[in-house]
Amino acid sequence: MREQKNKPFNHLPGKRKIKKILGVSVLSLAVMTGVGGCKKIDRIPEKDTAQILTSVSVKKSGVSTSGSRMTDQLKESQLQLSQLQLSQLQLSQLQETQLQESQEQTADKQEKQNVTKQNKKQDNLSAESQKQDKKKADQINREQSDLLVLVNKEHPLSEDYNVKMKTLENSDKVVAEMIIQDLQDMLADGTKEGLRFCIASAYRSSERQQEILDADIRKLTDKGMTDEEAYEQATRTVMPAGYSEHETGLAVDIVALSNQLLDDSQENTPETQWLQENCDQYGFILRYPKGKTDITGIDYESWHYRYVGKEAAAYIKKHDLTFEEYLEEKI
Numbered sequence: 001m002r003e004q005k006n007k008p009f010n011h012l013p014g015k016r017k018i019k020k021i022l023g024v025s026v027l028s029l030a031v032m033t034g035v036g037g038c039k040k041i042d043r044i045p046e047k048d049t050a051q052i053l054t055s056v057s058v059k060k061s062g063v064s065t066s067g068s069r070m071t072d073q074l075k076e077s078q079l080q081l082s083q084l085q086l087s088q089l090q091l092s093q094l095q096e097t098q099l100q101e102s103q104e105q106t107a108d109k110q111e112k113q114n115v116t117k118q119n120k121k122q123d124n125l126s127a128e129s130q131k132q133d134k135k136k137a138d139q140i141n142r143e144q145s146d147l148l149v150l151v152n153k154e155h156p157l158s159e160d161y162n163v164k165m166k167t168l169e170n171s172d173k174v175v176a177e178m179i180i181q182d183l184q185d186m187l188a189d190g191t192k193e194g195l196r197f198c199i200a201s202a203y204r205s206s207e208r209q210q211e212i213l214d215a216d217i218r219k220l221t222d223k224g225m226t227d228e229e230a231y232e233q234a235t236r237t238v239m240p241a242g243y244s245e246h247e248t249g250l251a252v253d254i255v256a257l258s259n260q261l262l263d264d265s266q267e268n269t270p271e272t273q274w275l276q277e278n279c280d281q282y283g284f285i286l287r288y289p290k291g292k293t294d295i296t297g298i299d300y301e302s303w304h305y306r307y308v309g310k311e312a313a314a315y316i317k318k319h320d321l322t323f324e325e326y327l328e329e330k331i
Helices: 014-033 046-147 177-192 206-222 227-234 264-268 270-282 310-318 323-330
Strands: 165-167 174-176 197-201 251-256 284-286 304-307
Touching: 165 177, 174 177, 177 197, 177 270, 177 284, 177 304, 206 227, 251 270, 264 270, 270 284, 270 310, 284 310, 310 323
Parallel strands: none
Antiparallel strands: 165 174, 197 251, 251 304, 284 304
């Protein structure tokens, strides 16, 4: 018996050899698969061989299934993580987009408010500018209307006529403020030519105008004229109160300093000749020219100048018109 035990393993009988191999295999599988608590056996009953193989097969299958599940769970977790990260990224992008849109909307709103304010400011400025323009236009129209006011025997000065008056420098004479600059320029330029002028008369109040007329009438009645004849004669050169251009402040009587007589001799002075030649350049006209008494109603006066503005004065001189003719033609 001892000799048989010492024989090599491969000399075992067939069935015992198979059982031995199976036993070793089962033991190895037990160790590999972690099967514990098994009794140490040298021999495996033949009837248990199929059961053991089946058990090992099941355990191997279980290990494989468990690993597959773990892999699937890992993949699923990774997928969920990826989806979560993607969702977070999308949320972040959405929030960033919303923030940008909100900022753009705020900027647009602010810009619209600024534009609205600017437009309102411009509208206010435009309205104020239009108001100022209208005021200026009205002023120009009033001044233009005042410049072209007609006063003669048939057209008395309106009671609501009102222009600002001002005293001339180095003089006691008063004229409408609007004519001062041109009047002074005209006299200054004539003086540069060696001429010497004297303003004999300028603005007169209605009371002063009436006093002058009354004085002339008395002189004529003292000479034997009737009151009616004296009045008719006197008003050929002096108008009654309310009908004289001197009451407008736009008329001045200018004579030579060397000859202050208001008569025909004045026509021949260098001062009068220079004025009649150049007065239109300063906005003045000779109001009562020679040969036009039937139109003006006043005898020729070489000393009486009326301010009408440069444009009207140039036209009147160019076309040799009286003031009445000019107004009839233009209005």
